[in-house]
Amino acid sequence: MLTLTSPVETWAHRLPAGPKLAAVAGVTTGLFLLSSPWTLAGPALAALALYLSGGWVFARAGLRLLWPLWPFVLVVGLWHLWTADPVGGAVVLLRMFSAVALANFVTMTTRLSDMLAVMERLASPLSPVLPPRRLALAFALVIRSIPVMVERMDQIRQSWSARAPRRPRWRVLVPAVLAALDDADRVADALRARGGSG
Amino acid sequence: MERNLTHIALFAALIAVLGLIPKIDLASGVPITAQSMGIMLCGAVLGARRGALAVLLFLALVAAGLPLLSGGRGGIGVFAGPSVGFLVGFPVAAFVTGWFMERTTLSPMVAATAASVIGGIGVLYVFGIIGMSMVLDKTLGEAAFLSAAFLPGDAIKAVIAGLVTQSLSRMRPASLLSRA
Numbered sequence: 001m002l003t004l005t006s007p008v009e010t011w012a013h014r015l016p017a018g019p020k021l022a023a024v025a026g027v028t029t030g031l032f033l034l035s036s037p038w039t040l041a042g043p044a045l046a047a048l049a050l051y052l053s054g055g056w057v058f059a060r061a062g063l064r065l066l067w068p069l070w071p072f073v074l075v076v077g078l079w080h081l082w083t084a085d086p087v088g089g090a091v092v093l094l095r096m097f098s099a100v101a102l103a104n105f106v107t108m109t110t111r112l113s114d115m116l117a118v119m120e121r122l123a124s125p126l127s128p129v130l131p132p133r134r135l136a137l138a139f140a141l142v143i144r145s146i147p148v149m150v151e152r153m154d155q156i157r158q159s160w161s162a163r164a165p166r167r168p169r170w171r172v173l174v175p176a177v178l179a180a181l182d183d184a185d186r187v188a189d190a191l192r193a194r195g196g197s198g
Numbered sequence: 199m200e201r202n203l204t205h206i207a208l209f210a211a212l213i214a215v216l217g218l219i220p221k222i223d224l225a226s227g228v229p230i231t232a233q234s235m236g237i238m239l240c241g242a243v244l245g246a247r248r249g250a251l252a253v254l255l256f257l258a259l260v261a262a263g264l265p266l267l268s269g270g271r272g273g274i275g276v277f278a279g280p281s282v283g284f285l286v287g288f289p290v291a292a293f294v295t296g297w298f299m300e301r302t303t304l305s306p307m308v309a310a311t312a313a314s315v316i317g318g319i320g321v322l323y324v325f326g327i328i329g330m331s332m333v334l335d336k337t338l339g340e341a342a343f344l345s346a347a348f349l350p351g352d353a354i355k356a357v358i359a360g361l362v363t364q365s366l367s368r369m370r371p372a373s374l375l376s377r378a
Contacts, residue, residue, distance in 0.1 A: 004263045004273045021274070028278055068271055072280045075344060076334055092335045099278035099333075107263045107273030115262040134203060138255055141207035142214070143264075149215045170358045173232075174365040177212065177239065181373050184208040188200040197200050 003112045004104075006061055010054035012109035017118045024106045028099045037087055040094040047101035058108070065104045069096065134197050141187065152179055202248060205375065209240050209252035210259070217268035231268035234322070234352060237288050238314035238359040241295025243366065245376035250293035257285060283329015284322060291322040299376040306367040306374065311360030318359070319352050 006013075012020070027043065034040050051059040073093060080089025107115075116139055120132050156175050160168040191197050213236035240249035256266065265272040277285060295317030302309045323345055331341035366373050 002265070004265055024274070065273070065275065068269055069279060072334065079336075079340075088335070092333075095335075096278075096280065096333060100275045103278040104273055104275035107275060110263065112263050119258055119262060138203060138207045138210075139259065139262075141204065142210045142255060142259055145208055145211035146214050146266075149211050150218060153215060153219070170361060171365075173216075173358070173362050174369070176215075177243065177362060177366060178369065178373065180208045180212050181205070181243075184204040185201065187208070188204040191200045191204070197203050 004065070004107050005111050006054070006058055006108040008054060008058040008061070010058055010109055012050075012054070012105070013111075015109070017110045017114040018121075020106045020110060021118060024102050027102055031095050031099050034095070035091060037090040037094060040091060040098065043098040043102070044094045047098050047105065050105050051101070054109075062101070062104060062108060065108070066097070066101060069100060072096065137191075137197055145183070148183075149176070149180065152176065205244055206248050206252045206255060209236075209244055209249070210256040212236055213240065213253065213256045214259075214264075214266040217266060232355070233268040234288075234318060235314075235355040235359050237292050237322075238295055238310075238318040238356060239362060241292040241297075241317055242299050242310040242313055242359055242363045242376060243374060244296065245300050245378075246293045246296030248375065249296040250289045253289040253292045257288060260285075278333075280330050280333045281326070282333060284326035286329060287322040287325025290325065291317045293317070294321045296376050305364070306377075307360045307364035309360075310363035311356050314356035314359045315353070318356060319349070 031040070031043060034043075048059075051062040054062075076089055076092050076096075080086055080092075116136075120135055123130060123135055124132060153172070153176055156172050157168050160172055213233060216236040217231060217233035219232050237253055240252045243249070244252060260266050260272045261274050261277060263273050267276060276282070295313045298313035298316055299309055302312070304312070323342075327338055327341045327345050330336070330344060331338050334341065334344075336344070363374065367377070372378070
């Protein structure tokens with residue numbers, strides 16, 4: 001399975017994950033304290049500069065990740081034109097752009113394993129109820145199960161198409177959910193046979 | 199103990215897989231993604247506690263950088279965007295759906311549909327609307343107006359969640375852990 005980490009190695013890939021996450025959390029909080037489009041242009045330009053510092057291919061991949069925001073840009077843009085408040089619209093859009101772009105930058109420059117390690121560390125105060133080993137096992141189980149389930153969903157859909165002229169609709173979900181429940185039982189047995197989940 | 203863990207993990211994977219199904223497949227002609235139905239099913243099938251934990255596990259992997267949200271979105275950026283309220287509301291929605299499912303004695307169809315409407319729409323939209331009004335700097339009323347576009351799709355999903363739950367309980371009554 002592909003992650004959102006950029007295959008283009010940048011300088012930011014070499015920074016540790018924890019401080020990067022703390023920095024982006026701090027900056028995002030700060031963004032909500034700024035309310036002038038001129039001061040908000042700073043972080044937006046900084047985000048663009050960060051993207052460009054990783055090279056052209058990296059910057060284009062980063063901008064593609066921002067594409068799902070366009071419906072909100074459209075709605076907010078039209079709204080503020082309608083209410084004749086373009087400054088307010090610019091503030092909202094610049095803030096949203098900077099926050100999402102900076103957060104995506106951290107995601108693009110941090111490996112999945114490093115990110116999961118940070119989460120396991122953050123969850124360590126919970127270790128009496130949630131042992132770190134069990135959390136790590138849960139992460140691994142989900143990641144392993146997704147491709148298995150995608151493949152089975154395909155098989156279920158194909159067997160439907162082999163029997164019925166109509167397109168498969170919600171009914172294919174029932175065998176998929178049943179299979180997930182069966183898998184859960186079998187994996188639980190297998191884990192128990194190997195000494196439990198720790 | 200192991201069974202709890204594997205049910206939570208497998209249903210977290212199910213939410214991800216439901217986000218990958220092509221939009222058009224579920225009902226005729228209405229473009230909806232099945233992901234939020236995964237949230238409803240987590241609550242309706244697994245019950246409140248396990249359902250909410252499955253959703254939290256799914257969100258942790260999304261935040262860690264897996265593109266598992268419908269449309270291939272993921273990373274911590276989605277928690278900075280306008281849909282953050284819906285994401286924060288997901289585990290609560292699954293919990294409330296499961297909570298109602300555990301406490302009613304209605305038939306699985308009616309119970310799961312009603313629980314999905316209360317948890318997966320009512321509770322979820324409260325979180326989603328608050329989040330949207332904060333990120334987009336709109337009043338709650340304006341944000342509610344913007345969110346209303348998703349309402350018809352989510353209503354269909356609640357009914358489908360009810361139908362799936364009913365089929366499960368007919369084929370294998372013991373599979374509804376929320377009613378165990």
